[in-house]
């Protein structure tokens with residue numbers, strides 16, 4: 001299957017030479033230093049030219065498509081991380097090891113061979129408006145033609161406009177925004193803001209909580225597997241079970257008794273990566289009351305749940321709770337640009353004002369991302385994506401619960417809110433087998449990051465009912481096949 005072009009052969013040979021001749025500090029011990037020759041630079045220029053032609057091509061013929069597949073496999077294996085080739089269980093175990101995503105629209109995408117898939121993964125939550133929503137693409141394209149990024153020295157109107165719309169939309173007194181590029185960095189900023197405002201170092205997080213993988217956000221991670229290789233992380237983070245407000249109160253009482261200082265409690269209103277766990281109705285209101293009583297901030301990580309995903313604009317709206325700091329990401333960029341934010345109240349924001357560069361980012365809140373964000377919020381409001389998610393979520397959860405009754409020994413739980421839905425299977429192998437069976441039938445789903453036996457259904461919030469029904473048929477077919 002793999003076609004290795006001469007450039008890669010040369011690169012591999014060079015690497016072998018380096019491995020043989022290099023010392024620990026990377027300088028060569030008598031070997032040729034790694035200065036690309038004129039010839040190899042020419043090859044790199046040709047290679048980049050070849051890819052530009054592919055990017056710019058309207059259509060690729062059969063030969064070029066096959067070549068893209070084999071080159072991509074080679075490139076992942078040699079230059080990226082060959083683990084990816086095996087790891088994507090739904091895809092690899094579905095016999096589609098080499099599947100290459102190529103184009104898409106709405107809730108359907110195509111691989112490079114033209115096979116169509118119903119997208120029930122939604123790019124792990126980024127495609128709330130669907131893939132390639134025309135209004136969002138148009139806004140980004142127009143801004144791209146005018147000016148893609150900014151000097152950061154003059155004022156950028158789109159950054160202000162997006163902040164205004166979000167500030168008016170957000171619950172409670174949340175009004176001020178900082179924009180950045182991914183959910184992890186939104187959490188990172190929220191943690192810094194909480195420490196800066198309170199002058200306290202500690203955090204309380206939830207077991208099986210997921211907030212990102214940089215050092216600060218990873219310190220809040222509630223699963224050992226992802227923490228262990230990087231310990232010691234931030235020392236003053238204490239873990240409590242999700243959906244247990246009493247445990248938070250106890251932990252804060254304990255901290256006070258021994259003089260530990262806690263800046264904030266960080267929580268996902270619905271635990272996403274843990275497997276779509278919805279808390280009891282009094283959990284968030286109780287957390288709010290406990291945080292206020294102890295003088296501790298409440299940080300809602302709405303990176304996955306925000307902007308309509310759970311059937312309300314923000315998941316905290318289900319319980320009328322206003323956090324002190326809120327993190328957004330994923331769908332905020334409309335599935336077109338990376339964009340995230342953390343928000344807080346004018347009172348808390350004051351600490352960032354004397355030196356606004358105390359927390360800054362070169363690309364955060366760039367004009368392209370903000371154009372995407374403004375268009376994404378427009379679509380979310382105009383198309384009532386939260387309302388659509390609520391209605392379709394109710395229908396889908398009902399159908400999945402009926403399915404669970406037909407396969408009670410294999411599909412052991414169905415839960416979720418809006419269109420953040422988890423199907424928990426009896427074990428990881430069965431979960432993978434279902435994902436693979438669905439992929440073979442042209443439906444993309446994937447496990448949640450902290451629970452591989454729980455498959456997430458996280459489609460676009462405007463997914464047509466006909467596609468949901470088709471997915472349900474294919475799911476039943478898959479379960480039939482696996483259990484017969």
Ligand SMILES: Cc1ncc(COP(=O)(O)O)c(C=O)c1O
Nearest residue numbers: 182183184210211212301303304
């Ligand atoms: C609740 C939550 N917070 C933070 C993150 C990290 O976001 P990102 O992967 O964009 O950095 C995620 C990602 O899944 C998430 O679900």
